[in-house]
Amino acid sequence: VGGLARCLVAVVLAVALPAHAADLAQGAREVRDRALADTTAWRLVESLTTQVGPRPVWSSPVMARARDWGVAALTRLGFENVHAEPFVTKVWARGAESAEVVAPAPQKLQILGLGASAPTPPGGITAPIAVFPTYQALLDAPVGSLSGKIAVVVQAMPRTQDASGYGALVPARAQGAVEAARRGAVAYLVRSLSTADTRLPHAGYSTPAGIPAAALSPPDAEQLARLAAGGQPVVVHLAMASSVEEAVQRWNVVGEIRGAERPDEVIVVGGHLDSWDMGTGAIDDGAGLAITTAAARLATQGQRPKRTLRVVLWGAEEQEGSGGAFAHPAQRSADQKAAAGKVVVTGEADIGAAPVWRAALPAGSSDTEAMRAFRDAVVPLKVVVPATPPQSGGADISAGTPFVQFAQDATHYFDWHHSADDTLDKIRPDELAQAVAVWAAFLYVTANSDVEFREKAAPAR
Amino acid sequence: VGGLARCLVAVVLAVALPAHAADLAQGAREVRDRALADTTAWRLVESLTTQVGPRPVWSSPVMARARDWGVAALTRLGFENVHAEPFVTKVWARGAESAEVVAPAPQKLQILGLGASAPTPPGGITAPIAVFPTYQALLDAPVGSLSGKIAVVVQAMPRTQDASGYGALVPARAQGAVEAARRGAVAYLVRSLSTADTRLPHAGYSTPAGIPAAALSPPDAEQLARLAAGGQPVVVHLAMASSVEEAVQRWNVVGEIRGAERPDEVIVVGGHLDSWDMGTGAIDDGAGLAITTAAARLATQGQRPKRTLRVVLWGAEEQEGSGGAFAHPAQRSADQKAAAGKVVVTGEADIGAAPVWRAALPAGSSDTEAMRAFRDAVVPLKVVVPATPPQSGGADISAGTPFVQFAQDATHYFDWHHSADDTLDKIRPDELAQAVAVWAAFLYVTANSDVEFREKAAPAR
Numbered sequence: 012v013g014g015l016a017r018c019l020v021a022v023v024l025a026v027a028l029p030a031h032a033a034d035l036a037q038g039a040r041e042v043r044d045r046a047l048a049d050t051t052a053w054r055l056v057e058s059l060t061t062q063v064g065p066r067p068v069w070s071s072p073v074m075a076r077a078r079d080w081g082v083a084a085l086t087r088l089g090f091e092n093v094h095a096e097p098f099v100t101k102v103w104a105r106g107a108e109s110a111e112v113v114a115p116a117p118q119k120l121q122i123l124g125l126g127a128s129a130p131t132p133p134g135g136i137t138a139p140i141a142v143f144p145t146y147q148a149l150l151d152a153p154v155g156s157l158s159g160k161i162a163v164v165v166q167a168m169p170r171t172q173d174a175s176g177y178g179a180l181v182p183a184r185a186q187g188a189v190e191a192a193r194r195g196a197v198a199y200l201v202r203s204l205s206t207a208d209t210r211l212p213h214a215g216y217s218t219p220a221g222i223p224a225a226a227l228s229p230p231d232a233e234q235l236a237r238l239a240a241g242g243q244p245v246v247v248h249l250a251m252a253s254s255v256e257e258a259v260q261r262w263n264v265v266g267e268i269r270g271a272e273r274p275d276e277v278i279v280v281g282g283h284l285d286s287w288d289m290g291t292g293a294i295d296d297g298a299g300l301a302i303t304t305a306a307a308r309l310a311t312q313g314q315r316p317k318r319t320l321r322v323v324l325w326g327a328e329e330q331e332g333s334g335g336a337f338a339h340p341a342q343r344s345a346d347q348k349a350a351a352g353k354v355v356v357t358g359e360a361d362i363g364a365a366p367v368w369r370a371a372l373p374a375g376s377s378d379t380e381a382m383r384a385f386r387d388a389v390v391p392l393k394v395v396v397p398a399t400p401p402q403s404g405g406a407d408i409s410a411g412t413p414f415v416q417f418a419q420d421a422t423h424y425f426d427w428h429h430s431a432d433d434t435l436d437k438i439r440p441d442e443l444a445q446a447v448a449v450w451a452a453f454l455y456v457t458a459n460s461d462v463e464f465r466e467k468a469a470p471a472r
Numbered sequence: 473v474g475g476l477a478r479c480l481v482a483v484v485l486a487v488a489l490p491a492h493a494a495d496l497a498q499g500a501r502e503v504r505d506r507a508l509a510d511t512t513a514w515r516l517v518e519s520l521t522t523q524v525g526p527r528p529v530w531s532s533p534v535m536a537r538a539r540d541w542g543v544a545a546l547t548r549l550g551f552e553n554v555h556a557e558p559f560v561t562k563v564w565a566r567g568a569e570s571a572e573v574v575a576p577a578p579q580k581l582q583i584l585g586l587g588a589s590a591p592t593p594p595g596g597i598t599a600p601i602a603v604f605p606t607y608q609a610l611l612d613a614p615v616g617s618l619s620g621k622i623a624v625v626v627q628a629m630p631r632t633q634d635a636s637g638y639g640a641l642v643p644a645r646a647q648g649a650v651e652a653a654r655r656g657a658v659a660y661l662v663r664s665l666s667t668a669d670t671r672l673p674h675a676g677y678s679t680p681a682g683i684p685a686a687a688l689s690p691p692d693a694e695q696l697a698r699l700a701a702g703g704q705p706v707v708v709h710l711a712m713a714s715s716v717e718e719a720v721q722r723w724n725v726v727g728e729i730r731g732a733e734r735p736d737e738v739i740v741v742g743g744h745l746d747s748w749d750m751g752t753g754a755i756d757d758g759a760g761l762a763i764t765t766a767a768a769r770l771a772t773q774g775q776r777p778k779r780t781l782r783v784v785l786w787g788a789e790e791q792e793g794s795g796g797a798f799a800h801p802a803q804r805s806a807d808q809k810a811a812a813g814k815v816v817v818t819g820e821a822d823i824g825a826a827p828v829w830r831a832a833l834p835a836g837s838s839d840t841e842a843m844r845a846f847r848d849a850v851v852p853l854k855v856v857v858p859a860t861p862p863q864s865g866g867a868d869i870s871a872g873t874p875f876v877q878f879a880q881d882a883t884h885y886f887d888w889h890h891s892a893d894d895t896l897d898k899i900r901p902d903e904l905a906q907a908v909a910v911w912a913a914f915l916y917v918t919a920n921s922d923v924e925f926r927e928k929a930a931p932a933r
Contacts, residue, residue: 064579118525303684
């Protein structure tokens with residue numbers, strides 16, 4: 012059937028022999044439809060999450076397995092110049108962790124230490140808690156007012172499609188320990204940045220503050236708030252171990268489909284190989300690397316593109332936080348650094364496995380022939396293509412290059428993100444295929460046209 | 473407003489001065505409406521789950537706290553003859569537990585030992601797994617065929633309103649280890665009897681089989697199935713500690729509202745005080761004891777009933793399994809034993825906090841004046857009152873007495889049942905109040921009439 016389909020396509024092309032614009036539009040539609048029926052992305056994320064499993068960046072054996080998996084996967088899919096680029100990074104490693112209410116009603120708490128948290132002393136910390144209903148209430152507390160206490164922020168995160176609920180609460184996780192320590196607190200607990208109501212806490216990066224910092228599962232945060240509302244002092248015992256290695260070697264895995272006409276013009280896309288430790292990194296970010304890898308492959312199937320498509324599986328995303336519009340210089344590929352000026356556009360898929368609902372293109376590009384072809388191909392997939400450019404591109408994207416952002420529906424993403432629940436069963440193959448189709452259509456038109464995002468970006472708006 | 477409402481009701485009663493049947497019907501409606509607006513049940517389950525927390529029957533300090541909480545709660549609500557009845561029972565206690573895939577893809581597994589499971593040797597067990605897609609496939613395996621292996625049943629449980637999906641799978645949890653051991657297995661793992669897709673395993677009773685038995689979270693069961701489908705041998709390491717005490721003292725907490733006319737005729741209802749250890753026992757069974765306690769109080773508010781209402785908070789339900797139609801003689805109250813012949817009817821609420829959708833009455837009783845009054849009161853609450861009697865009454869209900877069953881909607885119950893997710897946030901106060909209203913209407917008409925379930929039961933059907 013595949014061969015027959017290819018024949019039919021060839022016949023159609025031969026008959027129509029369209030002008031360049033129509034050619035691009037027709038190709039984008041074909042790539043889209045091929046992607047919707049394709050299972051490459053699903054098989055990639057299934058294989059990675061099953062055969063490698065959790066991929067905490069602090070585990071050298073695991074990250075070597077992940078590297079080897081990536082090199083093998085890209086090679087098997089026919090990518091060129093497949094290699095692992097080493098870089099050196101600092102890693103924090105989780106140790107044993109436990110927490111419980113000591114008084115007035117002894118019971119265990121479900122916690123997860125935040126990345127870069129300080130450990131407790133070996134015997135743990137026992138202290139009364141001070142509960143803040145919001146992060147702002149903690150910020151409003153005077154310096155010194157938390158001396159000897161464990162600060163607890165119990166603010167709940169809103170469920171949103173565009174992940175803005177997460178963005179609004181990230182400071183409570185990433186900066187809360189710093190702010191609590193400044194006010195005298197001996198430890199910091201924050202309600203997980205989660206939209207679920209399960210007893211699974213959600214990890215994440217936290218700026219080092221010299222005090223232990225951990226996430227509470229949402230029900231545990233509510234339990235502490237109820238106990239504190241009872242009026243009696245609530246005393247919590249917290250024991251957390253962790254270690255830091257200043258310089259370990261990790262790898263970005265790179266593969267290319269070389270351009271036939273202008274190989275030095277490079278489109279860089281990808282997702283990250285590492286994950287938090289409790290889940291298997293299916294939605295964060297097995298899905299993202301699978302989407303971009305499959306899209307690059309599908310966009311070039313049977314036809315070498317004019318420009319070069321480069322896929323990068325970044326090797327250390329989680330420990331610097333996420334969701335920010337900043338680059339990780341240590342993780343930039345050597346090629347990227349050397350040839351930053353020749354990077355046409357970058358894009359990272361790092362928001363799960365649900366369908367793309369919005370495609371934000373670099374400023375000024377939406378009226379180009381290529382982007383019109385892209386837009387026409389993806390509008391039937393229920394994608395909004397706004398006039399405004401994206402605010403950020405992804406944590407692994409180098410600053411200084413134009414970027415696209417394909418926003419996937421984040422309504423349920425934060426039910427599972429950074430928790431033990433980030434597992435393959437949360438992914439629907441048909442939804443994943445829609446995201447691949449959007450990316451593939453974009454990569455096809457960008458790689459087979461001379462659309463220039465960088466030059467357009469300056470004068471626009 | 474409460475006083476005014478009571479005045480208006482008094483006026484209506486004075487004007488109408490109804491016959492006995494109309495009186496019962498009117499009273500049932502009033503009790504129902506009072507219950508729908510009442511928060512007693514919510515406050516009970518909130519207090520129990522917050523101030524006592526998890527209530528594993530093996531913890532003597534915790535069960536003493538639970539006993540004291542129960543005595544104080546019933547006393548505060550104005551129950552009479554409030555006391556804790558001691559009994560002696562055998563208890564199994566969970567120790568440290570862990571499991572991980574050793575080969576071909578090292579990764580941790582989320583497990584929870586089943587009640588009454590054997591421990592592993594101190595160093596644990598390392599063995600290849602044999603995966604069975606269904607429990608029947610395990611039963612079909614020849615004796616001896618599992619020698620040296622860890623048997624794994626990965627059958628998923630259907631989501632049902634009437635809990636029949638659970639009933640269908642209980643043998644896989646309760647008898648699976650026995651069947652696996654008979655075939656030579658060294659340990660047994662079963663997919664949690666859960667309708668959720670979280671990484672939280674669900675505990676439960678398992679018949680002692682001489683081998684360790686544990687539940688896998690649903691995603692972990694799927695992961696093992698995928699790994700096994702890869703063709704390479706899958707090796708798992710399992711370490712489980714536990715201990716057994718043959719005879720510990722526990723308590724049923726009892727309270728009554730004594731009957732004004734026929735105090736020896738007793739209606740016995742309740743829920744169980746103990747819970748599994750990972751959650752706070754909110755839906756199982758804080759909700760059930762709160763519903764029945766609040767219903768008994770609301771059914772008798774301001775008016776002593778003709779018969780006696782007895783509430784029992786049973787003290788050791790979880791370790792003998794659940795959902796079965798059998799009694800726990802050791803837990804029967806002394807009064808119950810002495811006066812079994814005078815028990816009018818029994819009922820246990822042990823299926824969560826969602827609304828009642830079906831009220832199954834003892835055979836032959838539905839055409840009585842009292843049950844017609846009950847039915848008319850609860851039909852507006854969207855309750856089905858079928859002609860057929862219930863199949864079972866509840867694990868704590870003494871054999872030999874008539875029983876009612878108020879089936880609450882179990883559609884989501886098994887998302888949380890026996891897991892760390894059994895917490896207060898899963899309960900909606902308005903849904904809980906509906907269940908209280910149904911129970912209260914039943915208790916009101918039964919306690920204020922001469923309806924006889926026992927005599928009716930024999931000739932009917």
